[in-house]
Amino acid sequence: MTETQILIESILQLLVTGVLVGALYGLMCVGLAMIFGIMRVINFAQGDFMMIGMYVTYYIFGTLGFNSIFGSLLGPYLAVIAAAPFLFAFGWLIHKFLIGRVTGVASSGLDGEGHYAQLILTLGIALILTNGMMILVGADLVSVRTPLSSEAWTLAPVAEGPILIFFNKARVFAALFSGVVIIGLWFMIQKTWMGKSLRAAADNAEAAIYMGIDVAKAHRFAFAVGTAITAMAGGLLATNLPFTPFVGLEYVIIMYAGVVLGGIGSIIGAFWGGMIIGLIQQLSTLVLPTQLQNATIFLCFLLIVILRPQGLFGRNVERT
């Protein structure tokens, strides 16, 4: 194989991996967009919600016996589906007892419209979840084991050529899974009453109240759905990434980068934002050492917020 061929192969391979990883990032970002985009709350704990989703999936798969009942091929994905209601309930409770106290109507009298309180509160939740999980399960690396993560389809784009591209099966299934979830979510938002209330509440919470929409309830629903979606992304990620309770933090940045890139308030934009982040992360390894992969993401994130804070699809209007 010539050097050019090697280069072409690695670029194609990184593109494929980038799209597959990006689909998963996109799902996480959509989960965050439900919370950040609709409620305008910076949720630091989002990465830890994802981490909780990974562990819940892990325990449903292993301890609850999904592994032995459904086998290691189907088991992980059923475990992810089974974990979603748990995380929905978890998000619902967190909003009801904590987040709801500093958002929406409750935030009006606080300093900076409650932004202070929201940031600090979610930081507190994040600290408790990370460290509490470490106390409960320890800091050892675990993963949802499926043989799919070490299997791949191969594709030779040029007939008879030496170039081979691998499609990791676990990643392909994870990407397909996120596609299905996002299409389902899109229908929910476009077609159902709850979805319409959500969009109204995101656009102008006050006006939505006067239109008879229970904004607090819509927010709680959005928060719970956002938690569940990010957690599902976490569960899927767990099939090809060993993790510890500390996994959340770096994904928080990835998620915010994706959401901001896609434009705040745009759910589908968040998906494409996550996709772009996945591609950047993979392609950066062409020129930079792998350890700096994530540093690249942070750099991109900074560039995005500084140069185009309204995102690719968003608009920025400031009133004086």
Add this chain to the structure above:
Amino acid sequence: MLKEIIKSLLPFFMLAALYIVLAMFVTNSYYQLIMTLVIIWAVFGLSWNMLSGYTGLISFGHASFFGLGAFATVLAQVNWGISPWIMLFVSGLIGAASGLLIGMPTFRLRGHYFALSMLAYPIALLYIFQWLGYPELSIPRVLDNPAAYMQFSDGRVYTVIAMILLFVVVVISRIVEKTRFGMALVAIKQNESAAEAAGINTLAWKLKAIALSGAIAGMAGSLYSVVILVITPGSVFGMLTSAQALTVSMFGGAGTLWGPIIGAVFLIPIAETLHAELGNILPGIQGVVYGAAIILLITLAPEGIYWKIRDWLKKPSDEKDAPQENADITIVPESLEYTKRPMPTGDIVLSVKNMSKSFGGLKAVQDVSFDVTRGMILGIIGPNGAGKTTLFNLLNGFQTPSGGEVLVDGVNMVNQKPHVMCRAGIGRTFQIMRPFKRMTIHNNVKVGAYVTAKTEAEAEEIAADALQQVGLSSISEKLAGGLSTKDLRLMELARALAGKPHILLLDETLAGLGSSESKEVVAVIRKLSEGGVTVVIIEHTMQAMVALVDRFLVLDHGEVITEGPPEIVTRDPRVIEAYLGKKWVTDAKN
């Protein structure tokens, strides 16, 4: 001034002395370490407070400065044998420089975006330092003359060194609080746009704040590395480090130098003791305790212990002087009937030429031109959405026009920043009122006075004078948060006046006022005009304006429809049409 500062810090000096005396009796080296760490985290908290507490721009990235200081100190001693005594100050410089470097791009952002971006810096640094191959660094032991390398066998010495650092930082914080530096920062926190319009160069002050804050954090990190001996990228750049600065400050109360100190004294011993006692069994207990403390705090006292206690102590005394009607407003509007005065015929002070602005396809302002002569009152009227406020935003620099010129005294000032326009003599008030709610009326106005005032005393005087002119002197010590709409309008007027403007731009100053209140404000404006200030006032109702202005400029859909003295403009059919629709034009004729 200095005397006053020292006096106000007396409680701190006494408590610090007491703390040192107590520390002298501690013999257990672990408790000595905790006593030192409490002070270091208090210093770090004060550094966070310097930026985030005063300006309200929340930083999740103070670990950047802290970590750079720590790594610089250890690396300098390992590689070049430079003493931490020197590196303590070098770390301060590194912190200040990185503060400027981070601040310059990041201060373009506000609110959420600022907080998030600040988080990215320490995490990127963490990865970079890991990649550079520093998983763990320790300070080499020096046997020969260890004191020259800040190494002491007696842990109490570190407590004293840390206390000296805290002492310096506390004094600096108080000086900042008491001068225009702090005033500018608080004004930024309360309302950045209003601060700009009041002549504050917000970017410059924010950069000063982050440089100072970074310097303090760098020194805290440097001292931390010396005391703790072993550092890792995770321990100094990690999320928990940034969180600690923020937690101690928020817990104690942000925006006051007492906050971080109270927070550190409460939280650090609890967390450290738990870590020492239970760290082996429950390795994450420190994080859980911090998390729980934060959550408890936000639910019970969202603004921190200090403010909670202060509000609680202040409440009774506040109620006493609350219901006192503005007794000193003696300006009784003589006759508000239409009183024609001769049209001022001075030179042209403000000239707008072919001003245009479009947002996407929407032409908010189209080709607007007009002149304002010295001493006149120009009323700009037009229905909602006619482009009035946009026109003001273009005039004083909040928005950049798509085309056109603004000549102030003959000099083209288009595209200048608001604070520059303010310095050039253009004052402005806002349609949506922008008080600094947590400041007194007097201080609200004083912020505006810094544009021309050289000293604090001069600023005080200008503020008092401006308040006198609008008739708010008697209630000048009330907090701006609880004022009526009329008093807020007058206060904003005074704040604009404190900048000693030649031209005042008033944006719907009469909106939301009852007719008697409106008359009072009109009387004040007229008095200002008689005092020589040129006034341009926006309004969408005509009644009160007819008695006030010398000339009207009528806007509709961003264009000038007509211009002229009130008695002619009010009869212009185009104006009636713009306001009431075509039907009324024919009705009016009949």
